[in-house]
Amino acid sequence: MTVRxxxxxxxxxxxxxxxxxxxxxxxxxxxxxxxxxxERAGVRxxxxxxxxxLLAPGGAIGAIxxxxxxxxxxxVRALLFDKSAATNWALGWHxxxxxxxxxxxxxxxxxxxxxxxxxxxxxxxxxxxxxxVTLRVHLDPVPLDNAPLLVALGSHRLxxxxxxxxxxxxxxxxxxxxxxxxxxxxxxxxPILHASDAAKRPTRRRVLQVDFAAQPLxxxxxxLGV
Numbered sequence: 001m002t003v004r005x006x007x008x009x010x011x012x013x014x015x016x017x018x019x020x021x022x023x024x025x026x027x028x029x030x031x032x033x034x035x036x037x038x039e040r041a042g043v044r045x046x047x048x049x050x051x052x053x054l055l056a057p058g059g060a061i062g063a064i065x066x067x068x069x070x071x072x073x074x075x076v077r078a079l080l081f082d083k084s085a086a087t088n089w090a091l092g093w094h095x096x097x098x099x100x101x102x103x104x105x106x107x108x109x110x111x112x113x114x115x116x117x118x119x120x121x122x123x124x125x126x127x128x129x130x131x132x133v134t135l136r137v138h139l140d141p142v143p144l145d146n147a148p149l150l151v152a153l154g155s156h157r158l159x160x161x162x163x164x165x166x167x168x169x170x171x172x173x174x175x176x177x178x179x180x181x182x183x184x185x186x187x188x189x190x191p192i193l194h195a196s197d198a199a200k201r202p203t204r205r206r207v208l209q210v211d212f213a214a215q216p217l218x219x220x221x222x223x224l225g226v
Contacts, residue, residue, distance in 0.1 A: 015151045
């Protein structure tokens with residue numbers, strides 16, 4: 001594993017930083033999330049009405065994804081991570097492999113199915129994930145000692161990576177720590193290998209993470225949306 005000093009780009013590396021892009025709407029974002037019960041380190045969001053305009057294609061957050069995916073872009077999954085001294089966890093290297101849908105249907109290539117926090121999740125064909133992007137909206141600063149997201153640059157181009165070789169892929173990759181200031185957004189290809197260590201000096205680290213897609217689902221399946 002090596003660390004690349006150059007600024008990563010979405011096309012080359014699968015991730016990029018957009019500094020301060022949502023700074024002006026942070027009060028709106030925080031107000032929208034103020035009523036979300038933080039019962040665990042990560043909360044899956046659905047039905048938060050105050051987020052809809054922000055995540056829509058013309059919204060402050062949705063427009064970022066729309067610049068990459070086009071006018072049919074829609075938010076399809078959202079989570080709020082609230083890491084602190086009380087919830088200071090580590091997350092091993094992995095790819096995000098599930099989506100959230102309205103209801104389960106028997107469609108070839110989709111499965112296994114799981115229910116997480118009351119929402120219907122399914123692993124789709126990996127080619128679908130390769131058409132998606134994920135945004136991490138930073139509500140607090142993330143210096144190196146407060147558990148930044150780690151990404152294995154270029155791993156989004158490797159397809160579905162078997163768990164048995166994840167460690168080897170990371171070891172052969174340039175790893176980038178996604179440092180951030182309040183109001184920054186990290187944009188990355190949804191299939192990129194990523195991880196997070198426990199914070200060495202934990203302070204509050206709130207991140208609104210949203211997956212975006214532009215393709216409809218087949219076989220009567222429908223995105224649940226946010």
